[in-house]
Amino acid sequence: MKRWLPSPWLSLGIFGGWLLLNRSLSPGQVLLGVLVAVAMPLLMAPLRPRPGPLRRWGVLALLILRVGRDVVRSAIDVARGVALARVRPPRGAFVVVPLELRDVHALASLAMITAVIPGTVWSELAPDRSALLIHVFDLDDEAAFVAHFKRDYEHPLKEIFE
Template sequence: MTRWLPFPLLTATLLAVWLILNESVSPGAVILGGVLSIAAVRMLMPLEPPEGRFRRPLAALMLTLVVLGDIVRSNNAVARIILRPGTRNRTSGFVRIPLDLRAPYGLAALACIITATPGTIWVEYDSAGNTVLLHILDLVDERVWIETIKERYEQRLIEVFE
């Protein structure tokens, strides 16, 4: 049996975005936004999003704080690399990191975390070997990066999503 409104939170979010973009809460805007939101969510249903569970909100909050701190720290490090003339001889490179995380939403969150942190870019995910390839702006030691990703992010994401 298919529910009439399969993702009510997504529908409400789309409606809220519609109303914000239109800068109006008139009855016409609400009705049109509601119809479009419901239609958009129903059109997404054939994609069959993977089942996911969000567990341990406290762990998610701690992960958020860690990520925000790392983003600030990384911004400072990248700014120093760019602005100081003596630090231009840094070596950038690629690191392949083996993952234990398999939850699709956890992998998506990890991709967002890594890409949002200045100096790192998620390049490739190998689903067969469950590894991720990262480009690092200032690569000194590959082992440090592997441990950092696994301990700071992956373990917390496993707590939240698996």
């Protein structure tokens, strides 16, 4: 089964997306959707990395809750910063965060976390993966931000993946 469908959930998602985008359940669209849903994962299989080892599921659950909390808090802070921009302009800044993470799955997870939190943008990863450049919408204290980022995101990811 894995030979023909290396990623059954991905194939199902592609098939469903195909039908939704075409807004048709005609036999031709269903057949074309099945062909694309089977062919794409087969063609892209060599490009997919091996799944990463998840070591601490409890830490992962806490990390997900922490990121959800931070998304809500940051969204409120950014909205407040935009609303009060004439009174107190935001102090946007680039921050260099030294990294201890080396696992590619952990770094990818960190990139997604950084992208989803309002007010932060993953700007650059050092070629040797030793530092990360992040743009922050409104920065009060750089040292406090780096400590928060490492404590709340990097260290849990290190426990989960390394």
